[in-house]
Every structure is written in C-alpha cells, then in structure tokens.
Amino acid sequence: MKFTQCELSEGVRLHLCETDKFKSLTCKVFIQQDLKEKEATSTALLPLLLRRGSQKFPSTLHIARESEDLYAAEFGSDILKVGERQILEFYFQMVDPSLLPQGEKLLERSLRTFWEIFTNPQGPGDRFLDSYFTQEKRTLEQDLKGLVNDKRSYALARFTAHMCAEEPFRIYKYGDLETLQQLENKTVYDHYQNLLWKHPLDIFCVGSNLDQAANLFAALIPSADRSVKLQKPVQVRVAKAHVVEETMDLNQTVLVMGYRTNRTYRDDDYYALLVGNGVLGGFPHSKLFMNVRERASLAYSVGSSIEGSKGLLTITAGISDDRREQAAEIINEQVRAIQAGQISHEELEQTKRGLISAMTSIHDNPTGIIDRNVIGIVEDELRSIDQVVEAISRVGHDDCVRVMQGIQLDTTYLLRPEQKEGARHGEN
C-alpha cells in the first residue's frame, strides 16, 4: 500500500495508492491552516454550509439524490485538529466503479460532483446563500452547546482549554460561541476562498484505475498562488502541576490527566514514546487497564493516548466519584513504575506487537490508509507504514523508560457530579 506523489501545481499534492483490493474508491482532500481563534469558527462553518447546496445541486435534497443515483456515493466534509493546525477535510467514497454498470462514466460524474459541491457553493457569487448562512450558524451554535451532551468529549475539551490556556492548542476544533455570534456571511466566504486558493492542498486517493481520477483532478484544479506559510506548534515545559475541578449533573466522574512529553513526531525517539504510552494505557494488557480496572475494579473505561504533534499524553478514566482519589493514586503509581524501569519483557513485546499489528491492519482499511498521513502532512514529513513498523520494532526497554522519565504531569481535570441535598445517586 504505497502512495506515489506528484505535484499538480504549486501547493497541490496528489497522493495515489493504486490497488484492486477494495470494493470502493476513496478520496480525501485536506486543506490545512494555523489554528487561530479568529478563524477556527469560520472554518467550522464550512462543512455545514457546503453540504447545503452548490450551484449545480442547489439544496441538500439535490445533493442527496445525486448521491443515491451514484449508488451510495458519499460526499462529506469535516474539521480535524492536529497539533496547532486546523484541517478542513473533504471526503468522497463510492463503490469501485468496475463493479457498477458504466462505471467509468459514473466515476467521472462522481468526481465532478465532489469538486462542484466543495468549491462552488450555492449563493450570489461573493457570499453564501443568506438563508443557509443563518441556518448553519444556528446549527453550529447548537453543536457547540451540545458538547455537554457527551460527557467524555466535554471533559476533554474543558481539560484542553485549561491545560493549554496560553497556547493555540486550547482552541476547540469547531471554534467557540462568542466568535460565532459575530460572524458575517462575507467574512466567512472570504476566509473560505482564501483557504481554497491560498493554502496547501493534499489529495489522497485509494482504489483501482486511478489514472482516470488523477487526470480529472489535474483538469479540475486550477493553479493558484498557494504560498501561505504555516507555523510550528508551540512547545511548553511544565512549571507547576495543577488540578481543576468542575461539576455537572451526571452519574460518573470523568478524570483526565495531561502530561507534557517533551517529544513530538519530529523527534527520533517519538516511537519510544508511542511504545511507552502503549505499556501505560494503550491496550487491555496495559498497566492502567490491568490495575485500575481488572485489579481494583474502579473503572470500566481507562486508557491513555498521544497527541504526536504537540507531544501530549492524556489519560482518561470514568470512575465513581467517591473513589476518585484512589483511582488517581493508582494511575500515578503506574506512571512511576514505568519511570522506575518496571516494564517486563512481556509487556514491552506485547505492546510493540500490538502497535505493529494495528499499524499493519491499516493496510486493510482505505480511509485508515489515508487518515494516518494527516500528521505527516502537518509535520511535513510523510512516513510509510513500513517505516513506522521498522521504527517501533527497534524500540528497546531503556528507550522507553528514558522517554517516559521525560513526561511531566501538567493538568489534572475532574468533571464531577454536583453534590446536591437528597442526591439522586450515591445514597443507596
């Protein structure tokens, strides 16, 4: 599953992975920009606005009918956040044209539709259709307010806002309510045009007979001056660990602990950090799962993960509020154990094999094959699956311990149930 790269024009890179393994053809376009308070909310509105209609398919109904006619072709868009970049993603998937009647024609029609929907929105030409703009502002407002409905995501967003209060990374990928209230149609439209034609663009395709797709993209995308220079993420060292508690009407306490690892994707020992995190909390055989869940029965869900561009390690657990201190203590013990070198040969091997297997499995998943490259385009260094597997297999016990000794606890965040008189829970 190798990608071949070519530059269609300045700043427009086309990455093709030719394979007849899948029953589908998948394409994604990524446009990246610096994560900025002023613009994040504008970008977040774009996926909502673009799905409402284009010049040729003026409403959601028209787009949906076209997608049904094309045998369940999917046209989607979303926002990603990797490190201190905000990424606008356009997504397209259809059944492998060779399985469909008149597949070649359908492929051309689908790709033209894809490009039409994402670059030629419904409106008078200098802004989005006013009614769509008003409605989608409302949708984003509801989405932002609705973050409280998912306690885990809410806790993570609040945690990030506290821990990285002084860094762009604090910004939520869908922006914020205050900025949203002030946004005007024209501003968002200009921002959109700027993104489309001034920012670097990466197109990834996975499927068979990609020549036709490549030629079509080459014909569809005009060359432009995409010379915007992007920033590198801010790196911060921890001065003092702190604890933040917030409350909500809920049943379970969500505990989040954030560490600065002082390592990123660009460091040589990044893969030692991935292995260290795996030993700590990446798997059901990891220390956190074995000790917090299996031995102490304190949680159903507990684990840790790495944000590779910023170099953050984040532990999350859903626990009973009255046992939160015990849970935090057991978690700390696990981190200290690793730092003291207590990683058995078995733990290390299981973790490395688990990571390698997860990596290798990506070969079987067309969207996975594409998505794993996002950090690579942000960090301006694409790495193949084979390279990563090789790097992981080289990680030794001491590399892992050394890297984990370098992690520093920054913020502990707790989202706790409100303490009310005659509480609904906890009395029995």
Added chain:
Amino acid sequence: MEKISTPTGETVYTKTLPSGLCCFVLPKAQFLRTYGMLSTNYGSLDSKFGVPGAGSVDVPPGIAHFLEHKLFEEEDGNVFGRFAAWGASVNAFTSYTQTSYLFSTTENWEDCLLLLMEFVNNPFLTEENVEKEKGIIIQELQMYADHPSHRIHSLLLENMYSEHPIRLDIGGTEESVQQTTVQDLMRCYNTFYQPGNMALAVIGDVDPLQTFQLIEDNYPAWEQEAGPIERFYPTEPREVKQSWVEDRLPISRPRYLLGFKHEPIWEGKELLRQQIAMSLGMRLIAGRSSLNYEKLYEQDLITDSFSAYFSADPRYAYSVFGSETRDPDALHEALTGVINDLQASKVAEGDVERLKRQFYGAHLASYDSFEYSANRLISSYFRKIPYHSFLDVLQSVTAAEVQEALTEQLDWKRSTTAIIRPVNDHEQE
C-alpha cells in the same frame, strides 16, 4: 460444505460440524488482517428458559452481558495478555439477541482462533471474581446513564413494551448486577454455550478447507447436556404500554423519539423482504433526499441527527424515528402530517428506484468491512435470514409494497413518543 457467491465476486463457505456448530469462512485475497467471531444465539432477551429436570428458571436481567465480561477471566489472569503476545486484539459485545467474541490479528491467526475457541469454552467463575466484576459493570452502566441517546432509547422501549424483556437495558440495572450469582451465570452458560447454539466466522486471506479442519479438530468437546433450548417470553399485549412519555436530563436541547410497535410475524426471507421495504419507506420519510427533510431542517425541527430505523427479529419488531429538536411537540405534529400524507398518497416509483440504487451500492461496499460481514453472516444465520439473497429481494421490492409496509406498520394506535427535555428548558425559551 456449502459455497455461496457474493455480489462482489467473493465466496462464502459454510459448514455445520457434527456438534452443531455452524462455521463460515469468507476468504479475502490480499488482506493482511484475519478476523474471527464466535457467537452464541443468546442475548439479553433470554432471561427465562428451560432447565432439564427443573422446569423453567428466571435469571436476573443483564446476565448475558455479565457472562460476556466473565469469560475473559482465566485461572491465571485474563486472556488479553495471551492475545497481546501475538499483537492481536480481542473484544466482545452483547445485544438483545446475541453475544459475540472476536479477535483481529495480522500474525498467528490460527493461534488466535484456537484461543478464541478455548477461552469462550472455558469459564472460570468464582464467588470472588464475580463479585469483583460487579464494580466494573456498574461503572459501565453509569457511563451509559450519562449518554442522552442511550437514555432516550431506553425510555422509549420501556414504555412501548409492557412485558417483553426488550424493554430492559442489555446490561440490566445496578440492582440486577448486584443480585447475579455464580450459579445464575453457570446455568446460562450451560444452556446457551452449547455448540449447537453457536456460530463461528473467519474472514481473511485464509483457506476455507484448512480453516474448517482446524476448527473441527480443536473445538472443545461439550461435556454438559445438549439439546434444543426452550426459551420463554411473556405474552406481550398488542398495545403500547404508554403512548407518550417525558423525562428531563441535563442536555443542551430536547430529544425526540417516535416508535411504532409491530407484531413480529416475519421469518426468513419474509423478514428480509419486510426489512428492505420498511427501510426504503422510512428513508422516504427521514432521508435527506425526501421533500420533508429540508423543510423540517429549515424550521429547526430536526438536525442532521434525524434518522429512522426498523429493527426486527422473530421475537420483536419496531420502528423508530428520532432527532434532536427545537420543539418536540411541533416536530411530532409535523411528522404526523408527513407520515399520514405518505400513507394516503402514492409512494412514487421513481423515488423507490433511486433509493434501491443507493441500497445496492451500500450493500456492495459493505463487503470491505470484516466486522460488518462477520456479524451479518452470524446474525442472519441465527435469525434464519437468507442474506445472500439481499440483492434479489431488493430488486423485486416494488413501490406498492413499500406503500403497503408504511401503511400497515406505522399505526398511530401502536406508537410511543419519548421526549427528553433539558433540565433548564424554561431558561432557554
């Protein structure tokens, strides 16, 4: 051994072993991953069943799920580490009707398959480890209790059904988990984990004959009594328990679900046909390509969470429409109008034909997912649905049938509306 071609040009191999275990192999050339799923035809609905010599027993709700947690335990720890030694991952899930154990690996797939068969057939339950698991399961239930979409779904089924165990959460309640004993768990295990009540699917770049041989040579022998399982379900009245229920939760805006209760009268190919006709019809109501979607969306009565599904088994059948909404009462009124109109007017043939293309494409694409394919093979087998005829049945469903399904099944006298409003709703208005 039976061979069935898929519409994507692949082949599903099926073999039933002398023990009664039904095995499926779907070879996938070029794929690096191998996926195995071992399931029992046993879920949260099966809480009353026959026990030889003891008539029938009732066990606490949530026990199928409890058992799923416990089978991972072994005398010297749990099986996660053993799978991890091959870099493999292992997991399990429980539904209303089925409990499934699965692994995914890129190495040593034969070892993984053997271990899967071994651990599911080797319960190690003690008073102590069952007691210890209760804390974990209760945290799992608490986590779901904080999910509004889970809560409204429970609220709907609890009030649509009066007697049928589908009204209860798959995991049971904190109380039922506390009540569960080793004896209850073993009783369920001994009844439902016999090979004749199970199925196994393997998907990957594997040889079907060798795979069947490997299973046949190594599937642990069943020492306990085996035979047909008697399952008892209470008589469920035709009517819904309550037609309108409301609750409040700390959420950002109201949620609305509308459910229709159906008589579970379909089996086999009929069930498949009904599923396709209802899914097409419900998409005419709730799909983005429907005329109502945009109108309701512009009025802020639905969001893109608006969706609909038909869920059916020989033991139950219901349909659900739902969305977050600005105003659940206004949405109810609007949806009532939409459904009544569609029932009265003629379902347009062109719309149905277009949707059939959509279903056709989605069906082909679904073969790329190992998880989906394995689960479909097994759950269709348990429910006796001839899934390989999906495209034939799809092609033959007519607009008139879709019309008939909607008209007969969406019966307002048998509907329940569930609404959850924000705790501080009055502050918002």
